[in-house]
Structures are given as structure tokens and as C-alpha cells.
Amino acid sequence: MxxxxxxxxxxxxxxxxxxxxxxxxxxxxxxxxxxxxxxxxxxxxxxxxxxxxxxxxxxxxxxxxxxxxxxxxxxxxxxxxxxxxxxxxxxxxxxxxxxxxxxxxxxxxxxxxxxxxxxxxxxxxxxxxxxxxxxxxxxxxGGLRIGVSARLAKQALADFGEVEVAEIEELWHGLKPPYTELFRWLSGEGEKPQRAAAAPFRPVMLSNPVGDGDLEKLDPADYVAEWKWDGIRVQAVSEKGVRRLYSRTGDDISGAFPDIIEAMDFEATLDGELLVGNPPGHTGTFSDLQQRLNRKSVSAKTLSRYPAFIRCYDILQERGEDRRSLPFAQRRQRLERFVATLDPGRFDLSPIVPFLGWEALEDLRKDPPHPIIEGVMLKRRDSAYVPGRPKGPWFKWKRDPHTVDAVLMYAQRGHGKRSSFYSDFTFGVWSGAEGALQLVPVGKAYFGFTDAELRQLDKYVRDNTIERFGPVRSVRADPEHGLVLEIAFEGLARSQRHRSGVAMRFPRISRLRWDKPVAEADRLETLQALLDR
Amino acid sequence: MIHVRNVFKRLFGAPWRPYLWTMQPHRLLCPRPEGLFCPPGGFFIDPVRPVDRALVTHGHSDHARAGHRAVLATAETLDIMALRYGEDFAATTEAAALGRTVRVNDVAVTFYPAGHVLGSAQILVEWNGLRIVASGDYKRQRDPTCALFEPVPCDVFITEATFALPVFRHPDASREIGRLLKSVRQFPERAHLAGAYALGKAQRVIRLLRDAGYSEPIFIHGALSKLCDYYASRGIDLGRLEPATVESGGKNGFAGGIVVGPPSAFADRWARRFADPVACFASGWMRIRQRARQRGVELPLIISDHADWDELTATIRDTGASEVWVTHGREEALVRWCELAGISAKPLHLVGYEDEGD
Structure with missing residues (x-):
């Protein structure tokens, strides 16, 4: 103890x-x-x-x-x-x-x-x-709240036993506390436990971001493009009467999605994106999807207001046959035939995006036809489905982030290496009439800057502090004096918890705008307009 | 008789205690803006402003200030004041030997060890058969850097209340040092930064590390060096200490080492010389997780130079005092405990003592 x-x-x-x-x-x-x-x-x-x-x-x-x-x-x-x-x-x-x-x-x-x-x-x-x-x-x-996810615990098991985390994820759902067999294997005292669970999770295949110069070396004809949908990646497994929905990291999330589970009257393992809406006509936003996430159970009202469906990417197993070693092109053909037999309200196909060359694809990436598309995926036609993130077969090429010019309002000291730096920054945008401008905080960011920029920011905070509350400093920020930060973010959701009414996804500081007059930073209305799109 | 008692209670709001009432302890010691004043002795105890005659319990700066005309304190406390404020911190000084009674005007004064830091003392004042102990800051846990607290029988006991809530229960300090050493073994690529107040706590942490068998050089912040040297000169062996300068850290930024410095320095730019530091803080406040979190402490070390709840209540009983005056800290909880234990108690509102100094 x-x-x-x-x-x-x-x-x-x-x-x-x-x-x-x-x-x-x-x-x-x-x-x-x-x-x-x-x-x-x-x-x-x-x-x-x-x-x-x-x-x-x-x-x-x-x-x-x-x-x-x-x-x-x-x-x-x-x-x-x-x-x-x-x-x-x-x-x-x-x-x-x-x-x-x-x-x-x-x-x-x-x-x-x-x-x-x-x-x-x-x-x-x-x-x-x-x-x-x-x-x-x-x-x-109940609730330890120690900041350790199941995923992190599995990684620690992998570190302890010097095995790949995918091996643990694959076994996980057949094991029960106190996991004696698993520990015997990891400490080298026993055999690897047999996969015992029905409808097991199969570790997913992930992509790498397109880096500078990556595409020049590749032939567009070898690749298929799809939209990158901004939902959550899932795996739907239905085997011998057992149906499970897994998250990308192998957590069983079946309980929150009875609507999907009910429609899984098939023998197969599908890889896809979990979204809400009524396909194919309507796809809901990420904030709609959030109404369904992180719940143990779900009410009838929420089910009818935010129906969930899976936009299918891949098929890993059908009627007991493992298809993971087939080339992507062949899996895709099987997937198309298979999805055609399913409930169209719960399963549809992620469409293939035809393109002629990288430049044409770049235009599509930059200006996708739907707000819930966050870029394009590239998959080699001959790629097998392998766990992890192999370099080469799959790429993600994301849409450019949204940006907004905000004003630094508060700074908090960081942890560990950054404990002597003010490194967590709260920023706001203007609201109110001309002459009565007020800053409303819209988010917090603690990365995106270089080490040299962090030193500049830290100095700026120390030199412009107007108030201190424990580890937090309030920084002078008014229309005449302040620092503008260009903030990049992936999306915006309505929020009742924030005074501004908006919450950013993945905000980070993309540029320090030493040059920009503070009064010219963006207004709250600019962000609200993004919400209504 | 019953009738008189009730009338008294209604008038004065306190239980009938003929003995103390006739003694009138407030005539012996009473709060003044300068500090606790003794009219028949003509002196103050731990005054926060310059006075003619001061009796000082220990060397922490909120108790020991410069600028008094005459100071009576233990030899160590006088030395520490001289180190901090310069030799001329008072016009005249007199060293009080522990356990030896001296007369100050009409009052008999005796210093007894308080177990707080090196040189710390409680002060017993006696007058017309009335005994009041002003204990200053104290603790009961064993501390290799100072003499153990001695309970002194008295009529009125004046106690501090820094940690006077039942949630403050300090573990054995050696256990906390064990946790620090375990972390040093677990994270040899990181530097462990132990925040500890410059007088007392820092030397205690270092000495406890030595007692636990840690024989590597310990790196110290410049603010600690004079006091560490002084402790060593008083026979408290702190082992090899090295300044935590950029040069002594070398390329690895003190990886695997232990650095001791005042807590404020770790939020300062000074701390940037350390490799991926583990922020540790040796303080009784670290008992509360939220306190540790607020300060960005990764490894809280619950090591305190003040009495915890159990020590406070045990000490009140040990002194046999029939009345308790409670000062600097969480007075209300300790007053409540005294009421439940049938001991008369009141908060003594003294100004100028820091609540946070541990």
C-alpha cells in the first residue's frame, strides 16, 4: 500500500x-x-x-x-x-x-x-x-485524477517489459485484473498470454505529416487521396456475436455508442472516422461530436439529436479472414462492396479524391469543401495495413491552421525545465465599442515558440507585470501598450465555460508580432464569424 | 459561590479562575504595536520595531530585527543577527545561557531551548509567582541542528499557530529525505533543487541528507553560504558544500546532484543553469497537495521547523498551563481545541509576523 x-x-x-x-x-x-x-x-x-x-x-x-x-x-x-x-x-x-x-x-x-x-x-x-x-x-x-491515461499506463507496461505498445494494446481486452499473466510475460518469467477476448482490438495504422520536399520524391500515380475527416478515429469489430467499438488507442467506447453497436450486424473489422450527422447529406461539426464523447452512457435525446455514424476508411478482417496483408487498393475494393451492404445511416464510405498532380491536390487541401475536413490523406496503393506509424505508405497533409492576432494578458510559470520561465500564456481579443475596448480572454497557449522567443517573452512578462497572483502575472495590455501574438488553431467550438463563448482547439503561438499596434489586434466578432460557418 | 461565578462569567466571558484572575497575567505581558511588552520588566519580546530593550527568541528576520538599543538573546541568536545585520545591529548585547535565570528589572527571565533553529529559545518570565512562557516558534520533532524543545511548566503558555489545523501532521523528516534520495536515484539525468529557507531549514536538510548516508558534495545557493559556515563552526558538520555556480555545474547542469537554495531563487532566472530540474520544496505547507501544485513543486518534502497539530496540542498539555494565548497563524482552530479541552484560550493579536515562513 x-x-x-x-x-x-x-x-x-x-x-x-x-x-x-x-x-x-x-x-x-x-x-x-x-x-x-x-x-x-x-x-x-x-x-x-x-x-x-x-x-x-x-x-x-x-x-x-x-x-x-x-x-x-x-x-x-x-x-x-x-x-x-x-x-x-x-x-x-x-x-x-x-x-x-x-x-x-x-x-x-x-x-x-x-x-x-x-x-x-x-x-x-x-x-x-x-x-x-x-x-x-x-x-x-472513484476517480484518481492523477493525469495518467490508460494509453500512458500501457506505454509504461511496454517500457517495463521492453515490448512494443501495440502488443499490449492487442492483448489488453482479453486480460483481467490483476493481470498476473501479463506481468509474468513482461518480466520474462512466462509465455506471452494468448489473445483471449472475442472481437479484439487490432493496433491501428497511422500516417506521417507531409514534410518539406517529401512529395517531390513521390509519384502521384502511386497514391490514392482521401479527405482527412476531423472526427475521432475508431475501429468497429463484430465477431461471432460480440460487437465492440474501440478508440484509436484500443479503449473500448462501445457504451457511449449504442446506435453504432446496434447497426453492426456483420462479421468484420472496420477502420473509420466516427462523426455525427445524417450521411451523406449532413456531417456535424467537431463540437457536435463532442456531445457524444467521454461519456459512459448516453440519453435518448442526445442519441436522436446527435446521431453517430462511421465514415469507413479500411477493412482489416471480414468473415474471419484477416485482410491486413492485402495491398490498399484491394482492401479498398472489398471495403466498397462491404459498406454497400450496411445501414447507410450508420456507415458510409470515405470518398476517394481524384487528383492529377501534387499542385492540384494542394489546392484541394488548402480549401476543402466541408468545414469538418482538416486536410487530405495520401495512401500508397500497394501498402499493407501495418500497426504503428511507418514512414512512407501513408501521409497526412493538413489544411493550414486558422490564425488570429490576439493580445497577451496573463502569463504563468511553467514546470520542470521551464519552471523559471513564464511560458504559459493567456491571450485575448478586443470586444466592445471603439473608445471602450476591452480584452476578452479566448485561450491559452504554451508552445509554438522557439527557445529564443521564450526568453524574449519571459523578459517581456517580467518587464510589463502589473499584478501577481501566485505563479501568474497579469501583463499590461491596453490599446496603447501590449504585445500582439499571432495564434494558430485548428478549430473553434462554442463554449459556455469561457466568458468569450468560444474555445480553441490546439492553440499555439505562431508568431510574435512585436511590430503590430495593439489596438489593431483582432476582435471577438472575427472569431464568432468562424463559429457560424 | 455559584452565584458569583455566574456573574463573573457574564461580565468577563471567561470561566471563573480565581488564581489567574488575581495574578492578572496581562499586567506581566501585553501586546503593543511594537510587539509583546512586559511593563514590570521594561522589555519587549521579539519586537518588530526598534525599542530600548528587546528579548529575542530566535534569528528569523520577522522575530529578530536590527536597531534595538539592548538585546538579550542566546549567543547563537546574537551571532546570527550579527551575520545578517552586521556587528552593530544593536547598541549593547547580552548572551542568555539556556536554563540560567537573569533579572530584568522586577522580572526573572530564563531562556529554554525551543527546537526551532540553532539558538532558538522560549522565554520564561516570572513575576510575583506568575509564570508565562513566550515560546516563539518551536517544534518537537528531533532536529540534528539544534537543541530539543523542553516543556516548561507555566501558568500561561504563549504558542505560535503556524500549522494549527488538524490537517497539518508532519511525517518524520528522515522519511522525506528518503523520498528525495529515491528520486535522485530514479532520475539521475535531472538536477534536484531543494528549496529551503536560508536559516535553519537548509542546514537541517543538508544534515539529514548526511545522516541518511549521502556523501556527495551538495551544491548551495550563495545566500546560504554564510549561515552554513556558521552552523559548521558550531560543530554541525554539513559535509562538502559547493557553490551552485554555472562553472561548478559543468556541461551536465548538475545532473544527478542535489542543489539547496532559498525557495524564491527557484522561480528566478538563477535556476536556468540546471538540467531539467526536479523542483522540491522542504516545508510544512507541502502537506497540502494544492499548495505544492500552485508553486509548481514536483517533489514536496514535508519538513517543517514549526510544531504540527499534534505537537501543538501535546505541548499545551505538557506545560500544564491553565491559560493559552495563541499567536501568528490559525488561531481559531487552536482556541477551539483548548475550549474543548477545558483550557482557557484567546488569540493574541500581534502584528508583523509572517504566516508563511516555513
């Missing part, structure tokens, strides 16, 4: 991906089974512990201490789990208590019923020290 608690504490404050991977891999190496597998399940969200309601926790603690002192404490800390872990009085804080294994704690809680759950939790808290108490409370109240 100690090692797990320490791992959580470190992960939550470690900003860098490599740092997190190292912490996880070291933990897997140092921790015995089944604890490490249970920890993994807790991190990937696959550990099911009957929930203890926060109200129950509050009752437990105020039975043991003065409610006024508890109120002062909670008010100061702000997080219930953390407060309870700290104020809980137990002998374990001082004495060298016997270590409680994570497996024992989880086992006791999983066996507990609704009636004895609180007492069992209290008994555990009595025997644990502060960091472990925090970990166990987070486990039972």
Missing part, C-alpha cells in the same frame, strides 16, 4: 510524460503480484470497488472529531478525500505499523456489502498512515 500511495503522490505532481513513464515502470518492477496489477487496474479505471458516498465519509469522520475543527480543516484544504486522510486519527501515523497489502485492502472492500462498507473502510483507515489513507479514499470514492 505504501508504494502505491507514493506512486500516486508522485504521478499527480510530475508534469512530464517521460517522468510519469519512469515512475510507473519502476513501480511495476519493484512491486509483487497481485498488487502491481491492482494498481494498474486502478489507474486504467478497471478496478471496481463498490462506491462509498462522500456523505458517508463525512459522517465517519465527524463521528470521530469535533465538527467545527473538521469544518475549519475542510475549508482550508478544499478536497474531501485529502482532508479526511489528514485529520483521521490513527496510531499508524506514529508507530511502524504492519504493512497492509494493496490486495488485502482492495479485497476487503470488494467483499464488503452496503451495510458494513463504511465500517470496513474505517477499520482500514485506522491501520493506515496519511498517504495510504488518501490512496484508499480515492480508490473507493
Amino acid at each position: 505504501k508504494a502505491f500511495a507514493e506512486l500516486l503522490d508522485r504521478l499527480v505532481l510530475t508534469p512530464s510524460r517521460n517522468g510519469k513513464l519512469k515512475l510507473l515502470a519502476d513501480y511495476f518492477a519493484a512491486t509483487p503480484d497481485p498488487d502491481r496489477g491492482l494498481a494498474l487496474a486502478a489507474i486504467t479505471g478497471d478496478l471496481d470497488i463498490p462506491s462509498v458516498k462522500p456523505a458517508m465519509l463525512r459522517t465517519l469522520v465527524t463521528e470521530r472529531m469535533d465538527p467545527v475543527l473538521f469544518a475549519y480543516s475542510y475549508d482550508y484544504v478544499g478536497d474531501l478525500a485529502e482532508t479526511v486522510s489528514l485529520v483521521w486519527s490513527s496510531a499508524a501515523d506514529e508507530s511502524a505499523q504492519k504493512e497492509i497489502r494493496l490486495a488485502d485492502a482492495v479485497g476487503a472492500l470488494q467483499r464488503a456489502g452496503r451495510a458494513d462498507g463504511p465500517a470496513i473502510l474505517a477499520g482500514l483507515l485506522d491501520r493506515l498512515a496519511i498517504p495510504e489513507r488518501f490512496a484508499i479514499i480515492k480508490l473507493v470514492t
